Amino acid sequence: MKSEPLIVACTSDFAGKVRGKAFPQDQFEKRQKRGIGWTPTNVQITCFDMIAESPFGALGDLVLIPAPETRVSLDYQDDLPAEQFVFGDILHTDGRPWECCTRSLLKAALDRLEALSGLTLHGAFEHEFHIKDGGCALGSAYTASGFRLQRTFGEKLLSAMRSAGLKPDTFMKEYGVDQYEVTMGTSDGIAIADHAAILRELVYVTAEHTDRQASFTPLRDPAGVGNGVHLHLSLRDAAGNPVTYDPDGKDGLSEPAGRFIAGILKYLDRIVAITAPSVVSYTRLTPHRWSAAYNNLGLRDREAAVRICPVSELSDVSVADQFNFEFRAADAAASPYLAMAAIVHAGVQGIEEALAQPDATEEDVSILSEQALKEKGLVRLPGTLEDALDAFSSSDIVKDWFSAEFVDVYTRHKKGEMAFLTDKSEAEICAAYEAAY
Secondary structure, three states: OOOOOEEEEEEEOOOOOEEEEEEEHHHHHHHHHHOEEEOHHHHHEOOOOOEOOOOOOOOOOEEEEEOHHHOEEEOOOOOOOOEEEEEEEEEEOOOOEOOOOHHHHHHHHHHHHHHHHOOEEEEEEEEEEEEOOOOOOOOOOOOHHHHHHOHHHHHHHHHHHHHOOOOEEEEEEOOOOOEEEEEEOOEEOHHHHHHHHHHHHHHHHHHHHOOOOEEOOOEOOOOOOEOOEEEEEEEEOOOOOEOOEOOOOHHHEOHHHHHHHHHHHHOHHHHHHHHOOOOOHHHHOOOOOOOOOEOOEEEOOOOOOEEEOOOOOOOOOOHHHHOOEEEOOOOOOOOHHHHHHHHHHHHHHHHHOOOOOOOOEOOOHHHOOHHHHHHOOOOEOOOOHHHHHHHHHOOHHHHHHOOHHHHHHHHHHHHHHHHHOOOOOHHHHHHHHHHHO
């Protein structure tokens, strides 16, 4: 019997999971207008498929409207069906953005940035993940032999990225056991997160088509290396010109860029509950794991929360176009839309408050005394998801960026996730997240 092609209309939710509902391919144009039905309580499905306490219960109706620019259609030319999916916005039935739609929340943050400063964002996410039972021998870190073990997967993945409208950049064997990294070219505004969400699905789909299983868990082993997500950003003016770089600015940063970064760092301890939102995220966000443990700005420091990235004088791209900063306190348990929304709001707050650009650290801040940290304006990031949620939900400024409903629902969601892990050992918790992501 002939099969009828289906397209999955998707949302990236509070758990960082891509959930959706399929419809016949020939209805795509109609669905851009009428959408598909969605249920508010769906947002409370945790990464462990438990429904956290929900204020919505069985009540309410929403619509998920596909965004055609995110449509992906891929045929791997094997025995499996072609892959078709599209991301979209969740709206009330009267057309208003739903307060808990992650894509709508990012749109609002980007609108706030442009309204306040006239600036837009340019950037890209980079991702680390691992192949379960990938077979890498001891001594495979960064090696060509480690790459060759997953060459077929990597080449198909980059081909899928290009077909989906993403710009493939690099694929490499990373440091951790069976760990790999994939990066892509830059894009603008909402597309930065769209492409990150698409990439994660492409990794999963390509793994399935090559008889592999991928995981983006923030930490698979308490004693091992975690998988991070890094967001590279730069600012552009209304004409699209790069405005992050100032050769006369401190550390090469322009005034708006310095203030934007200052806002991120000032509010980092309150937004990390969104950017690194799993229980195991906080084992990873500790010193000497090449992640971030403090709210510091660093020059080429891969343990800084925000890193000023290097530029190459050998490149054919101008310094101003190359110049960017990297947010490192994030992982793939977070929706890229929601993580980016929190980062943007914090940065805009820094511009609004005219914050001074912090000094970049040039040492291992984990060995500094409490007094030295205080003098530098540095704080240790929350040590647990519970502490991070407390900091997030108790900040009136942060709550104003979103809505009271969002803060309440998100906090309940994460408490439901934590409840599932009660009485589990650290190893069992890591195993649960590896399976979930």
